[in-house]
Amino acid sequence: MRPDLIARIVNDPFGDPALFLSRRFEKTAFLFDIGDLSLGSRDLLKVTHVFLSHTHMDHFCGFDRLLRLLLGREKTVAVYGPPGIIQQVGARLSAYSWNLVHRYRDVLRFRVTEIGETTSRTHVFSSRLSFKAEEEMRGHAVSGGIRPILETEDLTVTAVPLDHGIPCIAYRVTETARIQIRPDALARHGYVPGPWLGKLKQALYAGRPGTDMIQPAGSPGHRAAGETGGHAAAAESPPPCSLGKLRDRLTKIRPGQSIVYITDLAGTRENIRRAAALARNADHLFIEAVFLEADQKHAGKKHHLTARQAGWIAGASGAKRYTLFHFSARYEKMNPGREETQAVFYAEAARGVAEGAAKRGRNTGPGGNAAPVPCPFSYPAAV
Template identity: 40%
Template structure:
């Protein structure tokens, strides 16, 4: 089944962390971490809807100004997420600039910023260009079961990890993949058409069998009628959707390992930092990062299908193959 989520490390395995994920067939994208995004085209930046920042160290948050510069003047809403204190950090970024001419801008750029505390309590604040990015409190809440965003086409979960400061890990998951059986449609005398999107959505939302689905041969057709969902279930098969994990800048502790494994369990793809080589475990411990061996072990314990290490320290410049091999060896269960 063709995956709908297509991830790309903007700066490779050694540059600033920034994982861009496009949604197939839709002009939408999300971003995990906001390091240097200079190489990301304005067209791709304009597709962003959600940006998830693990923490505000400069290599994870440096790209905010580029994001702002590309989007100012457009009618656009960006949902930003980060750990405790994130709302104030965004506010300070925005207030570093003078906005006395905002009445001349054609669009009202809006940032809706949610910070997640260690207790999973949340605070959300809105910043709008037309009000010179004054802070407007939206409210407080609490994340249920770690689910931060629930969208019809994906959901994003989070866990609060430790890097001598709270640091968020993330997992994005498609709700399901669908395969439409055209022969079964034909057997029921039903057409292929846009109405199948409504059928898929009804299944995703766990509607009951008596839920009416509108059948329409085309967008402009007047020959429309309803059928109950229960009569239509056999025309499609459902398989679990793709799951992608993203974890970076975490200390190798028992609590972190447990939380990461729970967050990314059975992921199809795990992007995980491997900042230091296996032999440099003392340095990794001192700087609260993972080694290549720890990254591979965590991926193995979580039962992920594929591991993609990144965020290699600059001290290993030109040694990407060695670092990857150490991760793969630990992931395969090979011991020293």
């Protein structure tokens, strides 16, 4: 089955970090970090949520481009980030004069949420009020470590604070069970595709009772197996059917995807433990690998991962697939070329994957569940 979540790194591995996560058949998208972007306007207009790891320039400088593109449109964009993000978004917005913004009929809003180690709070910036902040939700206590920050009918976003010399956030998007409509079953029962299938999926995602009734659409002249009597034309309007029967007749339900985005973290034991826990059994892990192993001390001073550490997290977490990005510019002109340089990063990561996977195998708990995996290495951060 083709995935409903389509994730891609926006720039090449040496460019500013950013992940674009779109949804098949939907005009919405998530954007993780917003530095210098190669995204076209068509993609940016789909963005409904921005998840910031932190606000170093290479992760945040594209905010103004998004603002300019969306201004004058009726839209609310949710922005998540580390402590200070409310003040920082407010500072970007207050840098402009808004005496003409009232001429726009449609209202643009940024709903900004800070993710702290133990607290969370939200403010809204609205073009109707010249982007002056309104407190929407008072700060409230949250548990430390991994916690949900967004929950909808069909997915959950969780986050965990990390240390990059400043607070930094890593994210995981997990779909609920994915519902697939079986074309062969549609034909067999005399149904045709249409908006009613979307309503069927929504009802299943929402957990509505199996006795609820759904109105299907039928094929002209078709009589479902076992039906007798009446005129063929009557099949154009089949009778309502219970949600439970339609689920059993027409759908396959499979586990949803999980996508993880981790960047800009020091290679400390606690950071690596948290990162591996967030990425546990992920379908696709996107993770920074800024330095090669030969520069491990420099990586520690810069609060970044080496390729080997990134690979270790991938292996220890049991992620099914991983993609490296955020390579340091110091390697961009390595001989013999960029592709060969990327191969070096992945070769070092593969070593870490093997080490992490071996450690995970030795830490399997009862029933085959992975127990917490201790990290075998860390490099000192700058003092």
